[in-house]
Amino acid sequence: MDAFDFNAPLVFSVTSLNNYLRELLETDEVLQDLWVRGEISNFSQPRSGHLYFTLKDSEAQIRCVMWKNAAMRLRFSPADGMQVEAHGAMSIYPAQGQVQLYVDALRPAGEGALYQEFLRLKARLEAEGLFDPARKRPLPRLPRHIGVVTSATGAALQDILQTLSRRLPILKVSVAPSPVQGAEAPAGIMAALHRLNQLPDLDLIILARGGGSIEDLWAFNDENVARAIYDSRVPIISGVGHETDFTIADFVADLRAPTPTAAAELATPVTAQELSMSLRAASEALDARLEGLLNTARQQLALAQAELRRASPRAVVQNALQRLDEMQSRLDRLILNQLEIRGLRLANSQSRLDALSPQAVLQRGYAIITDQNSGSLISRKAQTRPLQGIFLRVQDGIIPAQVTATPTGAENDASNA
Numbered sequence: 255m256d257a258f259d260f261n262a263p264l265v266f267s268v269t270s271l272n273n274y275l276r277e278l279l280e281t282d283e284v285l286q287d288l289w290v291r292g293e294i295s296n297f298s299q300p301r302s303g304h305l306y307f308t309l310k311d312s313e314a315q316i317r318c319v320m321w322k323n324a325a326m327r328l329r330f331s332p333a334d335g336m337q338v339e340a341h342g343a344m345s346i347y348p349a350q351g352q353v354q355l356y357v358d359a360l361r362p363a364g365e366g367a368l369y370q371e372f373l374r375l376k377a378r379l380e381a382e383g384l385f386d387p388a389r390k391r392p393l394p395r396l397p398r399h400i401g402v403v404t405s406a407t408g409a410a411l412q413d414i415l416q417t418l419s420r421r422l423p424i425l426k427v428s429v430a431p432s433p434v435q436g437a438e439a440p441a442g443i444m445a446a447l448h449r450l451n452q453l454p455d456l457d458l459i460i461l462a463r464g465g466g467s468i469e470d471l472w473a474f475n476d477e478n479v480a481r482a483i484y485d486s487r488v489p490i491i492s493g494v495g496h497e498t499d500f501t502i503a504d505f506v507a508d509l510r511a512p513t514p515t516a517a518a519e520l521a522t523p524v525t526a527q528e529l530s531m532s533l534r535a536a537s538e539a540l541d542a543r544l545e546g547l548l549n550t551a552r553q554q555l556a557l558a559q560a561e562l563r564r565a566s567p568r569a570v571v572q573n574a575l576q577r578l579d580e581m582q583s584r585l586d587r588l589i590l591n592q593l594e595i596r597g598l599r600l601a602n603s604q605s606r607l608d609a610l611s612p613q614a615v616l617q618r619g620y621a622i623i624t625d626q627n628s629g630s631l632i633s634r635k636a637q638t639r640p641l642q643g644i645f646l647r648v649q650d651g652i653i654p655a656q657v658t659a660t661p662t663g664a665e666n667d668a669s670n671a
Contacts, residue, residue, distance in 0.1 A: 272348040276569075279353070281560045283553075285344040290316065290355060291363055294336045299325075300579045305332065309340060309355070318342075319576065320357040328360060337363040345569070349577055356572075368468050372475050375502060379477070384484050385505045391489045393509060393521065397457035399426040400521055401450035401488075403443060404462045406431035410493075410514035414460060417518035425522065428453060434463035439473030444482045451487045458521055459486060461503060462493035462514035474501035483507055493517025613649075622647040626654065 266274070279285055292309035299305050303322030308315050318340060332338065341359040346352065379385065400418065404411050411429065418425055430446035433439040443461070450459055461483070463474070473479065474494045480502045483490050489508040494501050497512035504510040511517035563569065608614060612622065623632040626643035638644070638657045646653040 268351070269348070272346055272351055275353075276346045276348070277564070279344045279346060280563055281557075282344075283556050286556065286559070287341075287343065289339050289341050291337070291339045292316075294332055294338055295334050297332060297334050300582060302575065302579055302582075304575065304579065305357075306576075306579070307332065309338070316355055317347075317352055318355045318357050319347075319572075320360065321572065321575075324358045330362060332360060339363050347573060347576060349573060368472070372468070372502070375475065375477060375480075376505065379480055379502065379506070384480060390508045393489050393491070393523070394457045395523060397422075397425065397521060399428065399453070399455050399457050401428045401430060401453065401456050401459040402462070403430050403432055403446040403450065403459060404514070405434045408434065408464055410462050410464045413515045414462060414493075414518045417515050418522060421519065421522040428456070434473060435466070435470050436473070440476040440479050443473060443476075443479050447482050447486060447490075456488050459488055459490045460493060460514075460517045460521055461490055461507065462511075462517050463495070464514065465496035465499055471495055471499060471501050474503040476502070479503060480506045491517045491521055616647070616649040621653075 290309055292311050292315075295308045295310055295315070297305070297307040303325060305318075305320035305325050307318050307320075309318055310316075320340075320342075339361050340355060340357045342355050342357040345354060345356055347354050383389070402411065402414055404414070406429070411431075415427065415429075418427055428450060430450050432442035432446040434443070447459065447461070450456055461474075463471070465471075471494060474492070483492075483503055483506045491509045491511055492501070492503045492507035493511040493514040493516060494503055495513075500510075509520060511520050616622070624630060624645045624647070625632060625637075626645055630637075632638060632644060640657055640659050642657040644655050644657060646655050
């Protein structure tokens with residue numbers, strides 16, 4: 255009986271190694287939900303509608319696949335040399351042992367660049383203490399005079415005025431209109447904050463605008479605007495965008511409201527300050543609890559999705575689709591190659607046929623002789639007689655002629671015949 259060698263290395267088959275790598279990739283939470291930025295190269299879209307391309311930067315590259323159903327949702331046409339940001343999940347294509355990014359969303363680079371700029375400014379201002387909760391001032395329990403900075407023509411102003419009037423009709427409101435979008439917006443917002451801070455009886459400022467994209471809200475990510483909010487004499491409530499929108503102004507302000515209407519409601523509390531603090535603490539606890547529940551749910555969902563992917567034939571189908579595209583490309587190349595070979599053969603046969611053609615012989619100075627009456631071919635002297643009418647076929651036509659006498663040696667040829 256042979257002894258088992260416990261020190262022998264574990265030997266994988268190629269298939270088992272690929273399956274092991276795929277399981278590692280598909281159970282990694284980060285690798286199943288990630289964005290990758292790079293330049294498109296080697297882009298191709300076969301007749302199947304799937305997209306195949308490489309994302310590269312100055313030092314590395316990664317192969318990418320985007321299936322037809324995801325590609326149909328694109329709002330632009332990808333091309334080589336285009337800077338993009340791709341979202342998807344990492345897996346492996348077993349047929350070639352190739353790690354690939356399976357892309358489900360693709361966008362031109364730019365939106366992500368703005369977000370990175372937002373994060374860099376946020377980190378720098380936070381390090382300087384502009385977001386320090388300790389310096390945030392409590393809001394007045396019963397304000398008498400509130401200033402509002404927003405667009406004079408936007409719906410946010412009407413929402414704020416209606417809410418303030420409904421909740422506290424005796425409230426005095428001063429509006430300092432300003433552009434809230436575009437190149438002029440930062441300077442306009444700072445000027446409006448400065449004007450309101452000159453009012454001696456002002457208790458509170460609401461800084462607001464409606465929702466929009468990160469570009470639309472970019473004025474509220476301006477560093478100078480952030481410092482103007484920080485230097486304000488009175489507390490400021492920011493109500494910029496929708497509930498999911500966050501700007502630098504939200505972090506610097508004394509209080510962030512999810513919407514302009516909510517900012518007006520927070521500016522006019524109808525309960526005591528202690529209740530407001532309790533509500534805020536409860537809200538923070540609820541956020542933490544919800545975040546914990548969401549994190550747990552995300553983990554459970556990721557595990558369930560990984561289990562489903564392992565049990566699903568989708569990966570087999572997707573790999574088969576990619577192999578089908580490769581085989582179609584090989585077939586197209588084979589057909590073109592065969593057509594070229596057959597074309598060369600045809601040209602060679604045509605040349606040989608031309609060389610054997612009687613017309614080619616005539617072009618070299620020879621003639622074909624036939625009898626004028628019977629049209630039979632005359633190839634020997636014995637076939638002629640005196641005064642016989644004949645036709646001489648040369649390169650460019652027929653010459654009628656007549657045998658004037660029996661050619662010398664004709665009798666001998668006849669006897670031999």
